[in-house]
Amino acid sequence: MIRGLVSATNAAGRERVRGGAEAVTRARLGPPRPDHPTGPYAWIVSPARYINLTRAALWSLTIIVISGGAVRLTGSGLGCSDWPNCEEGQFVAPLEYNALIEFVNRLFTGVVALAVIAAVLGSLRRTPRRQDLVWWSWGLVAGVVAQIILGGLLVKTELDPRFTMGHFLLSMVLLWNGTVLVHRASGDNAEVDNATPVRGQVMSRGTYGMRCRLRRSVYGVTVLGAVLLISGTIVTGTGPHSGSDNVEVADRLPFLIRDVTRIHALIAIATFALVISVGRQANRLRDAETSRRVGIVAALLVAQGSIGYLQYITGVPALLVAIHITLSSLTWIAIVRLYLDQARVGVPQPEPVS
Numbered sequence: 391m392i393r394g395l396v397s398a399t400n401a402a403g404r405e406r407v408r409g410g411a412e413a414v415t416r417a418r419l420g421p422p423r424p425d426h427p428t429g430p431y432a433w434i435v436s437p438a439r440y441i442n443l444t445r446a447a448l449w450s451l452t453i454i455v456i457s458g459g460a461v462r463l464t465g466s467g468l469g470c471s472d473w474p475n476c477e478e479g480q481f482v483a484p485l486e487y488n489a490l491i492e493f494v495n496r497l498f499t500g501v502v503a504l505a506v507i508a509a510v511l512g513s514l515r516r517t518p519r520r521q522d523l524v525w526w527s528w529g530l531v532a533g534v535v536a537q538i539i540l541g542g543l544l545v546k547t548e549l550d551p552r553f554t555m556g557h558f559l560l561s562m563v564l565l566w567n568g569t570v571l572v573h574r575a576s577g578d579n580a581e582v583d584n585a586t587p588v589r590g591q592v593m594s595r596g597t598y599g600m601r602c603r604l605r606r607s608v609y610g611v612t613v614l615g616a617v618l619l620i621s622g623t624i625v626t627g628t629g630p631h632s633g634s635d636n637v638e639v640a641d642r643l644p645f646l647i648r649d650v651t652r653i654h655a656l657i658a659i660a661t662f663a664l665v666i667s668v669g670r671q672a673n674r675l676r677d678a679e680t681s682r683r684v685g686i687v688a689a690l691l692v693a694q695g696s697i698g699y700l701q702y703i704t705g706v707p708a709l710l711v712a713i714h715i716t717l718s719s720l721t722w723i724a725i726v727r728l729y730l731d732q733a734r735v736g737v738p739q740p741e742p743v744s
Contacts, residue, residue, distance in 0.1 A: 435515045437575070440523070443505075443512040444575045447530060448568035450505040452719050455561045457495045459715035462554070463708040464491050474542065499538065506530045509571065526571040533564040551627035551643050558623050562616075562722055569726040597675070604671040604680070608732040611668060611687070614661040615725040621654040622718065629706055651702060658698070662691045668728075683728040690721040 435443070470476035470492045477484070482493070506527075513520075513527040537560055544553040627643040628650050665688050672680040694717045701710045 433515050434517050435512045437516065440512045440516045441572070441575045443509050444527075444568070444572045447502075447505040447509040447527075448565070448572050448723075450502045451530075451561070451564050451568050452723070454495070454498055454502050455558070455565070455719045456712070456716050457498055458557070458561070459712055461492050461495045463711055464488065470496070470545070496541075499534075499541075503534060506534050520574075523571065523575055526567060526574060529567045530564065530571065533560065533567060536560060537564070551641065555623040555627050558626070559619065562619055562719075565719060565723055566726050569723050570730065573727065573730045600671060600675055604668065604675060604677070605732055607664060607668045607671060608680075608729055611661065611664050612725055612729045614657065614664060615722060618654070618657050618661050619718065619722060621650070621657050625650050625654050655695075655698070658691065658695055662688065662695070665691060679731060680728070683724065683731055687721065687724045687728055690717060690724055693717055694721055 465488060470489055475481045476489060476493050476496075510524075510527045510531060513523040516523065537557070540553065540557050540560060544550070544557055547553055624643065624645065625647070628645045628647050629642070665684060669681060669684040669688065672684055694714065697710055697714050697717060701707070701714060704710065
């Protein structure tokens with residue numbers, strides 16, 4: 391009898407502990423939603439964990455831009471002459487230098503796909519669910535599928551420079567999408583509408599005008615950053631690194647490398663000048679967060695310009711081009727973050743004129 395009483399007491403204690411743990415979980419995650427199954431096998435993703443999933447997707451997308459650049463710079467673009475197989479009737483690459491580099495890059499696409507799938511599933515299992523995160527995560531899926539198709543066309547057209555440009559620019563669109571997803575996952579449930587003044591905040595008409603000019607300047611930096619990327623791909627399509635060691639295979643764009651390089655450099659200078667202007671406006675407004683992000687963008691642009699100039703005077707060595715590609719990706723992410731952080735800050739109403 392004593393043993394039975396002890397067992398019953400222990401069972402009741404375990405039930406109380408289990409009930410207390412479930413109560414803490416319900417308090418943390420909120421009430422169960424009808425679209426989220428409950429039970430011992432339900433997979434619930436917390437907001438903090440989902441932020442990690444989005445960051446993993448973004449950085450995998452960044453790494454594959456760099457690995458794709460390595461394929462082009464080592465002349466391995468046609469290391470696998472077929473697609474989706476490496477060679478006709480052979481999925482795995484032969485033990486050759488160029489073939490292995492191209493094949494490893496293709497395999498890393500699988501890593502990117504897994505990271506993107508995790509971001510999509512995480513958005514569906516996140517508690518509380520946010521529809522904007524679901525849509526932006528599906529945008530990554532659409533972009534990766536488009537990249538796979540475009541990569542196949544690139545091989546079939548024997549590295550047509552127009553498809554090479556499209557391949558890189560689509561990568562930048564994916565980085566934009568991934569940065570937006572990370573930004574939204576890290577923020578509150580609702581974004582502040584840019585056109586809607588923040589209620590309850592009043593500022594002078596002069597400060598209001600400065601805030602509006604700052605926001606327009608940041609938008610200008612974003613546009614110039616996109617133009618800078620496009621002009622950079624034109625320089626790449628005109629330059630010597632076609633992606634193949636066989637100069638008779640991959641055509642180049644019919645431009646003079648000196649002319650397109652100068653245009654690219656002028657756009658970079660204009661972008662940097664506008665970034666400096668944004669920094670001065672942010673300092674006058676004592677906007678510490680914008681000033682910090684402007685500093686990051688400015689530093690990356692200076693590094694980019696230095697590497698670009700060094701490339702030009704040293705004959706465009708592959709190592710410097712690889713660094714340039716890496717910095718291009720990081721600079722674009724930094725510009726998008728600057729835009730998103732500025733867009734999140736609503737513009738308060740100016741104080742009424744008496």
